[in-house]
Amino acid sequence: MAKPSDSKEKTLAAAARLFCRRGYHGTALHDILAASGAPRGSLYFHFPRGKEEIAEGAVALGDRAVRAFIAQVAEASRSAETFAINLARGMAARLEASDFREGCPLATTALEIATDSESVGKATRDAFAAWEGEIAQVLRRFGIDKKRAAPAATAILSQLEGALLLARTYRSLEPMRRAEDAMRLLVTSPG
Amino acid sequence: MAKPSDSKEKTLAAAARLFCRRGYHGTALHDILAASGAPRGSLYFHFPRGKEEIAEGAVALGDRAVRAFIAQVAEASRSAETFAINLARGMAARLEASDFREGCPLATTALEIATDSESVGKATRDAFAAWEGEIAQVLRRFGIDKKRAAPAATAILSQLEGALLLARTYRSLEPMRRAEDAMRLLVTSPG
Numbered sequence: 001m002a003k004p005s006d007s008k009e010k011t012l013a014a015a016a017r018l019f020c021r022r023g024y025h026g027t028a029l030h031d032i033l034a035a036s037g038a039p040r041g042s043l044y045f046h047f048p049r050g051k052e053e054i055a056e057g058a059v060a061l062g063d064r065a066v067r068a069f070i071a072q073v074a075e076a077s078r079s080a081e082t083f084a085i086n087l088a089r090g091m092a093a094r095l096e097a098s099d100f101r102e103g104c105p106l107a108t109t110a111l112e113i114a115t116d117s118e119s120v121g122k123a124t125r126d127a128f129a130a131w132e133g134e135i136a137q138v139l140r141r142f143g144i145d146k147k148r149a150a151p152a153a154t155a156i157l158s159q160l161e162g163a164l165l166l167a168r169t170y171r172s173l174e175p176m177r178r179a180e181d182a183m184r185l186l187v188t189s190p191g
Numbered sequence: 192m193a194k195p196s197d198s199k200e201k202t203l204a205a206a207a208r209l210f211c212r213r214g215y216h217g218t219a220l221h222d223i224l225a226a227s228g229a230p231r232g233s234l235y236f237h238f239p240r241g242k243e244e245i246a247e248g249a250v251a252l253g254d255r256a257v258r259a260f261i262a263q264v265a266e267a268s269r270s271a272e273t274f275a276i277n278l279a280r281g282m283a284a285r286l287e288a289s290d291f292r293e294g295c296p297l298a299t300t301a302l303e304i305a306t307d308s309e310s311v312g313k314a315t316r317d318a319f320a321a322w323e324g325e326i327a328q329v330l331r332r333f334g335i336d337k338k339r340a341a342p343a344a345t346a347i348l349s350q351l352e353g354a355l356l357l358a359r360t361y362r363s364l365e366p367m368r369r370a371e372d373a374m375r376l377l378v379t380s381p382g
Contacts, residue, residue, distance in 0.1 A: 023303040025217035101306050110360045111299040112214040115292050125360050154366050155373035158353030165352050166345065169301045169316050175345050182346035182377055189376050 007042035008057075014038075016058040021101045023108040024055055024120070055109065055120045062105030063127035070134050080142035084156055084183035087135075091164060092176040100171045103164035132157050144187065156183055198233035199248075205229075207249040212292045214299040215246055215311070246300065246311045253296030254318035261325050271333035275347055275374035278326075282355060283367040291362045294355035323348055335378065347374055 014036035018027040029051055033040055047053040073090055077083035095103055110124040136153035144152060163179035205227035209218040220242055224231055238244040264281055268274035286294055301315040327344035335343060354370035 022307065023214055023216055023299075025214055026303050026307075103302070107356055108214075108299070108302040111294070111302065111356060112217050116213065116217075121360070128357055128360055151369045151372060154354075154357065154369040155350065158357055158366055158370055159346065159350050159373070160353065161356050162349030162351065162353030163345075165298055165302060165356075166319055166349055169312070169319055175349055178342045178345040179349055181342060182350070182373070185376055185380050186373055189380070
């Protein structure tokens with residue numbers, strides 16, 4: 001029998017993937033149970049507040065994955081330009097590897113739930129804001145001045161999120177490639 | 192009693208608004224009926240294939256609204272730069288007027304359904320592609336050369352979609368304002 005902590009992690013991983021693919025409302029508790037293989041009892045034990053509590057945990061998981069991805073890309077890049085381009089390429093690779101099913105781990109849930117669940121809304125809000133902050137910090141490390149780094153980070157995250165939406169809908173990476181050029185302009189302009 | 196055509200239009204208008212606010216899966220048929228005031232029988236009469244057929248019609252409605260908006264903004268703008276900025280401001284105004292509930296009319300549905308419904312997936316795909324095409328055409332009219340207009344239009348649509356996602360999640364128009372600067376750069380760069 002799986003340890004409780006295993007069940008909890010498996011449940012959150014399955015939920016995060018399903019929410020990413022079909023959104024919060026399109027995922028039923030029995031879908032999560034079936035995908036995780038966790039026993040039904042563990043679900044009520046670990047998440048007494050139900051689906052909303054699972055969503056909070058799934059958002060936290062997606063948040064950590066994206067932060068780790070940003071840090072890893074920053075580590076492997078030598079300039080603000082290569083950093084932005086590598087973000088786009090990493091996301092494009094993930095999208096393609098999932099057969100265009102997995103774009104941003106939080107976007108679908110954020111759009112569905114923004115006004116319905118205070119706790120999930122807050123979790124997505126905090127996650128996006130943290131990504132913006134981390135992108136801005138990397139831009140500063142690569143020499144973008146303080147005043148420009150924050151707005152450029154917002155525009156980079158918007159560009160990536162929008163391009164992922166289009167790429168996923170089209171089942172084509174072309175919007176991601178065009179995002180690279182737009183972001184290159186953004187970080188290399190004399191501002 | 193409402194004429195059948197009135198019922199059909201009311202049903203589609205209510206569905207489009209609900210799909211925009213909470214997405215396809217978060218909207219039940221009885222929500223659409225309650226919001227539209229249309230009689231239940233008319234729903235089965237006008238949409239024999241059910242919710243998926245309603246979604247196709249709602250996507251078409253959202254598509255037409257966005258195309259009309261793009262045409263209207265183009266008409267009121269004097270340059271590629273003011274065109275892009277006015278797109279962002281018009282969308283920001285709509286988002287704010289809806290208390291941050293209505294961003295892009297199609298984004299939520301597109302993300303939820305991309306892989307589940309062939310017909311709704313195709314409708315959202317065709318709509319986004321048409322918006323890109325119309326934005327590109329306006330850019331060319333304002334002097335952006337043919338080769339640059341299409342990729343710039345994709346980047347503008349991505350920037351707007353991503354900024355709407357962030358603005359809606361944050362309940363703040365700041366990402367829309369930052370999108371203006373990013374798009375200004377995009378359309379005024381000599382590249």
